[in-house]
Amino acid sequence: MLIFLLVPIQLFAQGFLKTSGTKIINEKNENVLLRGYGLGGWMLQEGYMLRVYRDGQQHKIRQRIEALVGAEKTQAFYDAWLANHTTKADIDALKAWGFNSVRLPMHFELYTLPVDKEPVAGRQTWLDKGFEMTDSLLAWCKANKMYLILDLHAAPGGQGNDLNISDRDGSMPSLWENPAHQQKTVALWKKVAERYKNEPWIAAYDIINEPNFGFEDPVNDKNGLKEKTNVPLKKLMMDITKAIREVDNKHIIIIEGNGWGNNYNGILPPWDANMVLSFHKYWNFNNVASIEYILKYRDQYKVPVWIGETGENSNVWFTQAIRLLEDHNIGWAWWPLKKLGSNNPLEIRTNDGYQQILAYWSNRGPKPGAEMAWQALMQLAADTKFENNIYHKDVIDAMLRQPHSREAIPFKKHAPGAIQAVDYDLGINGVAYYDMDTANYRVSDPALKQGGNSGRMYRNDGVDIGGSEGNYYVTDIETGEWLQYTIHIPRNGDYLLKLNTAADSTGGRAVIQVNGKAVKKDVTLPATGGIQQWRVTDAGKISLKKGTYTFRVMAEAGGFHLKELIVASSY
Known part of the structure; x- marks a missing residue:
């Protein structure tokens, strides 16, 4: 696979990032513009990334796979997926292309048991898998002098009514409807902070990804776009912040508003001196009007802003968006690095057997045989490897060179x-x-x-x-x-x-x-x-x-x- 070095690699002095007014700076007090990618699809599969467009939560995809090949082989598929999807080769490539940061979407189930599976109610059982994966990713980032942002993408119980994002079971109480889920979320962040408190290449903790829940009007505003107060969201984020600060005063804490990260009604002003506001931007015009609200928050509260997710569009949109963001000193994390599809740097190949599986799942074809399905799924898992991906250099060029040329x-x-x-x-x-x-x-x-x-x-x-x-x-x-x-x-x-x-x-x-x-x-x-x-x-x-x-x-x-x-x- 051919890797192009399109822009000079930006090296930063090692040291904890922190906020200074409206800027993110390093220990030399230099402005740091984060340019990164989110590793969507690794710890947490979203259906559309696999071309599953109905009931695309990971747990439902897993159930369908188990119905085809059985529980043991399903586990082997997911073990292969996690081992292959993101490796040091991916991080090395991101550095070579010119990026300086990575955002890790975390699934809580890799770090702790779900509330309903805890042997003793109210206690927290910690799992090695997620921490070991995070340790490996951090080591790859450190070797490349790249910053890592930890993002809780799937919180216990699920943080919104857009079910795929957080692998939520909509028939069960959400994060907001079960205090035990909230206690586990707070405990998880404290555990993460204890483990990584002395790691300067971890840039920040993005504590809840894309909350989207209607607290005041759950029927007519189920995703919280019109929420006026956001009281439960603010309270939980403050509780998480307090728990983190009990063990870690060094790392930036990133918060997100309701309505997929953008509704900050009732949430501000910030309650921590080392805090960044995140927002997400998709499918809208790339003009000042599209980011004016977040710029007003930045100026009013003297706090940096950062775009934690954007992308899923054409190269033209990418170039326009990055030019707009960087003109306003706003760092960014694009979404995602790889999936089935060509509007990202790396494309995961599909195969004929997997296409037959998709046809069956969407009622367009017969049920595949167990052996054929198993071979197709393991081929798909193998094709998530960096060396088997299709490299789209036009996407990289549109993001790193074209905004400035x-x-x-x-x-x-x-x-x-x-x-x-x-x-x-x-x-x-x-x-x-x-x-x-x-x-x-x-x-x-x-x-x-x-x-x-x-x-x-x-x-x-x-x-x-x-x-x-x-x-x-x-x-x-x-x-x-x-x-x-x-x-x-x-x-x-x-x-x-x-x-x-x-x-x-x-x-x-x-x-x-x-x-x-x-x-x-x-x-x-x-x-x-x-x-x-x-x-x-x-x-x-x-x-x-x-x-x-x-x-x-x-x-x-x-x-x-x-x-x-x-x-x-x-x-």
């Missing part, structure tokens, strides 16, 4: 020959390519919810891509859209230009530019009778000297699909 760089080293259309240059929209429909902004405007790559494969820009591995192509090209390719010409000579296209009933018309100058206009593209009926169109000959050129294929009239730009030597 208007330069296009090659996606691949292109020479004369058949150049795959999907291998256009890396860069922002309007520089490396131009696409009309680039990102999902459905929260700000429900009509703008289908932007980005409609095929959801290979790359994560605005460009629509279809096909399958080894046979990708650009689809649904609209009038005015274009793609750019950096091509090295090895010698002087004449070169033939050709386009390999397909179209259903109407073709299209293209312009080919070289270094910004139109060299072939009105290239008429045929209607081929189907998206898989490809036909090569000769665009003519041009003379080129040895050197590196930028070629652009521009849609003067859209409606076609592009598989290849062919630059063929005529000698």
Whole structure:
């Protein structure tokens, strides 16, 4: 797997991070801008990451697996999943790419028994597994001089009505409805703080991820978006803070509002001198208005803010969001590092057997045999390993280089020959390519919810891509859209230009530019009778000297699909 070092690695002096007014600083009093990734899907599976869209809580997925292969093999699958999903190789890669921090979503069941399984009610049984995994992750972070944020993602009983997030059983009392769950949560954080109180590469404790619960109006406001006081949430977070401070006065404590982290009504002012406000941002416009509320809190209470989760969108959205956040000195943790899907740096491969399992679970196919299901699940677990992941360098480039650069760089080293259309240059929209429909902004405007790559494969820009591995192509090209390719010409000579296209009933018309100058206009593209009926169109000959050129294929009239730009030597 090829790893690109896209930005200079930022080294920080070892020492505990702390707050200073609206900044997070290190022991040298230097501003620290956290740039990180959340390890979603490792300790806690969320259904959508596995393409399970109905009853996607981890415990329900586990029950379905057990019904297919039995309890013993189910346990072996989860052991393999936890061993493979995140390793030192992942953390080494994050450092090499240019990130400086990691957020660990913790499932409480790896650290302590659930309340209803405690042998003695009211006592806390501690489990080694979660602490050992955290110790290993911390060691990998320390070796790379990266900060680790501990995040309680699945709290005892579950902290909200969005059940998948916290692996909550909605038929049972929540975190907010059972004092024993709250006592266990407080005890867990005290145990964590005791263990890691002297670890400076742990940046902070993110004490409750995305609370989303309607205290005042549980029927009409079940996720707490309109909550006015948030009394139970504030009380529990204050109790957790008190317990942590009994053993650890060094680490930052991060709090989150209700309504998936953003509703701070009744919660502020902060009650601790070393506290950071987190907020989460998805699917909305990347303008000052979208973060104005959190900036007001920051300025009013002189407290740093940090975005603990964001992502799940196109590269265009990523670049815009990071530019906005960093312009306001707000650090970030993107979500997630890997899953089944291409809008993250690492993609977990699927397999035919697992697709059959998904079909069965969604009532679209027969029940797979136990042996086949077992092989498919273990292949899936093996494919979570870093070395088996598909690396999406375009995502990394969009996050770390493109927010600060208007330069296009090659996606691949292109020479004369058949150049795959999907291998256009890396860069922002309007520089490396131009696409009309680039990102999902459905929260700000429900009509703008289908932007980005409609095929959801290979790359994560605005460009629509279809096909399958080894046979990708650009689809649904609209009038005015274009793609750019950096091509090295090895010698002087004449070169033939050709386009390999397909179209259903109407073709299209293209312009080919070289270094910004139109060299072939009105290239008429045929209607081929189907998206898989490809036909090569000769665009003519041009003379080129040895050197590196930028070629652009521009849609003067859209409606076609592009598989290849062919630059063929005529000698």
